[in-house]
Amino acid sequence: MSETIEKLERLDKKRKEHEKKEIERSSIYLKIFRANRATGEQAHYDTVEVPVQRSTTVLDALLYAKGYKDHSIGIRYSCRMASCGSCGMKINGIPRLACYTKVSELYGDTITCEPLSNFPHIRDLATDFTQFFEHHKDMQPYIQNENADIKDPSKLSEFVQSPEDVDKFLQFSYCIKCGCCYSACPTVAMDTKFPGPQALAQAYRYFADSRDAATEERLELVDDRHGIFRCHFAGSCSTVCPKGVDPALGIQLLKGHMLGYSSNEKKIADLKERLMRK
Amino acid sequence: MEATDRNNREGLKAWLNPSRYGAERISYWLQRLTGVGLLGYFIGHVYETSSLTQGPDAWAAMLELTQTPMGHMILLLVIGMSTFHSANGIRLIFTEGGKGLGKPGRPDYPYDAVSLNYRQKSGIWIALILAAAAMLFGASVLFGGE
Numbered sequence: 305m306s307e308t309i310e311k312l313e314r315l316d317k318k319r320k321e322h323e324k325k326e327i328e329r330s331s332i333y334l335k336i337f338r339a340n341r342a343t344g345e346q347a348h349y350d351t352v353e354v355p356v357q358r359s360t361t362v363l364d365a366l367l368y369a370k371g372y373k374d375h376s377i378g379i380r381y382s383c384r385m386a387s388c389g390s391c392g393m394k395i396n397g398i399p400r401l402a403c404y405t406k407v408s409e410l411y412g413d414t415i416t417c418e419p420l421s422n423f424p425h426i427r428d429l430a431t432d433f434t435q436f437f438e439h440h441k442d443m444q445p446y447i448q449n450e451n452a453d454i455k456d457p458s459k460l461s462e463f464v465q466s467p468e469d470v471d472k473f474l475q476f477s478y479c480i481k482c483g484c485c486y487s488a489c490p491t492v493a494m495d496t497k498f499p500g501p502q503a504l505a506q507a508y509r510y511f512a513d514s515r516d517a518a519t520e521e522r523l524e525l526v527d528d529r530h531g532i533f534r535c536h537f538a539g540s541c542s543t544v545c546p547k548g549v550d551p552a553l554g555i556q557l558l559k560g561h562m563l564g565y566s567s568n569e570k571k572i573a574d575l576k577e578r579l580m581r582k
Numbered sequence: 583m584e585a586t587d588r589n590n591r592e593g594l595k596a597w598l599n600p601s602r603y604g605a606e607r608i609s610y611w612l613q614r615l616t617g618v619g620l621l622g623y624f625i626g627h628v629y630e631t632s633s634l635t636q637g638p639d640a641w642a643a644m645l646e647l648t649q650t651p652m653g654h655m656i657l658l659l660v661i662g663m664s665t666f667h668s669a670n671g672i673r674l675i676f677t678e679g680g681k682g683l684g685k686p687g688r689p690d691y692p693y694d695a696v697s698l699n700y701r702q703k704s705g706i707w708i709a710l711i712l713a714a715a716a717m718l719f720g721a722s723v724l725f726g727g728e
Contacts, residue, residue, distance in 0.1 A: 315690055322692055341588045398602050421596070424588035432588065475686045488603060490610065493596030512686070536613075537677055538597075539606030539698050548689025553697035560680025 326408040331355045334369055336377060337418040340427045350374065351414070356407045362415060363391050363402035366429075378428030386546055389482030393429050394418040399484035401546045420487040435496075436486055439503040443525060445510060448518035463515045476509035476554050478547045485541035485551050497530035501541035501551035504532055508554035511561070523562055532559055606698055609706045613670050616663040623660050654724040658717050665716040669709035677702065 334354055339347035352369040363381055370377045381391040384403045391402040396416050407415065423431035451461050485501040486492055492500045499507075507526050510516045526532040535555050542552040560566040600611035633644040647653055676682050682705075684696035 311690075315692075318692055318694075419590060421590055421592045423590060425590040426588065431590065471688065472686055475689055478689065490592075490596040490607075493592040494594070496591075535678075536610060537606065537674060538603070538610035539695070539702070540603035542695035542697055543603045543607070545693070545695070548691070548693030548695070550686075550689070550695040550697050552695065553683055553686060556678055556683055556697065557680040557686070559678055563679050565679035565681060 326358065326406070327411065328358065328408065329356060329413070332365065332407055333414040334365055335414050335416040336366070336369070336428065337416075338377075338428050339425065340378075341425055342427070349416075350377075358406075358408050360407045361403050362395055362400075362405045362407060362410075362417065365407055365415070366402060366417065378426070378430050380430045387480060389480035392420050392482040392484050392487070394420060394487065399487040399544045401482055401484070404546050420483050422487050422489070422492045423483060431483070433481075433483060436483055436500065436502070437481070439499040440481065440506060442499065443503045443507045443510070444518070444522070445506045447510065447513065447516050448521070449515055450517065452515070465514055469514045472514075473509045473512040476505050476512075476549055476551075479505065479509075479549045479551075480547055482546065484544045484546060485549075488540035488544045490538050490540065491534050491536065495530055495534060498534050499526070499531065501535070501555060504535065504558065505541075505549060505551035505554040507532075508558040511558060512554075526558065527562060532562070535559070604698065605703050605706050609670055609709075612666060613674070616667040619659070619663045620667060623656075623663075657724060658720050661720040662713045662717040666709050666713035669712045670706065673702070673705035673709065677705075 331353055334352045335349050336352065337347065338350050339345050352373045354365045354368050354373075356365060361384075363379075363384060366377065366379055367381075370379065379391065379393075379402075381403065382388040383390070386401050386404040389401070392399060393402055394400075394417070395402065395405055396410055396412075397418075399420055402417070417429060419425050419429050419431045423433065423436065426432050449463075452463070479502060481502060483502070485505075489498075489501050491498050504526060507522055511519060511522045516522075532555060535552075537552060537556060539552050542550045545551060557566065597611055597614055600608045630644050630648075633640045648657065673682075682699075682701045684699055687696065
């Protein structure tokens with residue numbers, strides 16, 4: 305109980321420190337990257353002045369600019385509450401969610417908005433996520449267990465998981481696929497075949513799930529020339545993640561299992577079960 | 583439209599600019615930079631020692647080059663690079679095996695990544711301090727006089 309109170313006090317202190325850093329302004333300049341690759345339009349920046357309040361997010365400011373200054377600005381967004389992961393973009397050079405970044409958190413009178421790096425560019429602030437989602441799909445992001453046959457309902461069974469079991473993967477299941485980690489990763493920037501932090505963290509998410517039985521297959525998927533060992537722990541993915549997923553942690557833990565540093569608790573549980581049966 | 587037309591990859595620029603993402607990214611940059619530097623030194627060292635095959639005079643002439651202030655500065659840089667690369671490399675051997683990173687949990691706002699903890703930052707600072715100390719010791723030996 306005292307630990308929980310201490311944790312809450314610590315979080316409250318952090319929040320207050322965060323609020324102290326806020327900068328009050330009545331207006332800002334948005335410097336927006338503009339280009340349309342389909343028409344061959346050259347890349348340039350448009351600067352627009354936007355009125356802001358303490359709670360204005362970068363997405364609010366962009367939508368104001370789109371609504372009242374220039375209707376042709378291309379942005380992708382949906383939920384406006386950091387749940388859908390659509391509005392990822394580089395804000396002042398760092399990948400962030402526009403709906404989750406308040407203008408008052410950013411220094412300077414000019415805020416630069418650019419499309420996410422490492423994604424093929426479409427138009428203005430919109431990028432193509434096809435390859436990113438392909439990498440995600442390659443990791444087979446679903447539970448694989450012969451007792452959980454979705455085609456035959458009679459085979460379905462209940463899986464028991466303790467809260468401790470859930471804690472091992474829950475953090476990684478908070479990923480909203482916004483692409484901020486993929487954009488910040490220096491390995492993705494150099495290697496097009498590298499799955500990226502998002503996909504590898506998902507590989508760990510299912511690997512660590514006690515319901516999943518495809519451990520060997522998952523390890524084979526990531527153990528490739530362009531696979532998990534191309535990650536050299538720059539930590540940028542975890543720095544920019546807006547949901548606290550910490551992809552770098554999942555990737556290093558998975559590497560630890562592959563190198564034999566960490567004990568695979570699923571294997572131990574399996575062995576125990578076999579011994580019990582004997 | 584070809585995908586290459588829309589290419590927006592950062593490429594080499596991504597690791598040449600470490601300023602945006604914190605201490606771990608700077609350490610990543612330094613590890614690569616010192617690695618490339620040490621590779622350059624290794625090639626130079628092989629070239630230097632290969633002069634032995636041309637006789638004692640050629641070897642002595644080559645050694646003369648390293649006994650200049652510029653030669654000493656290069657050696658100092660090599661001492662710093664090798665110390666940082668080794669110390670930070672030892673940290674990375676543990677880190678990349680999942681050691682010293684903490685455990686997955688339930689993240690609370692404002693999110694602080696568990697993996698980018700004080701152990702990592704301390705490890706980076708220790709590597710930097712060791713490199714500086716080794717360079718100071720090297721400087722005292724190389725420039726300390728007779």
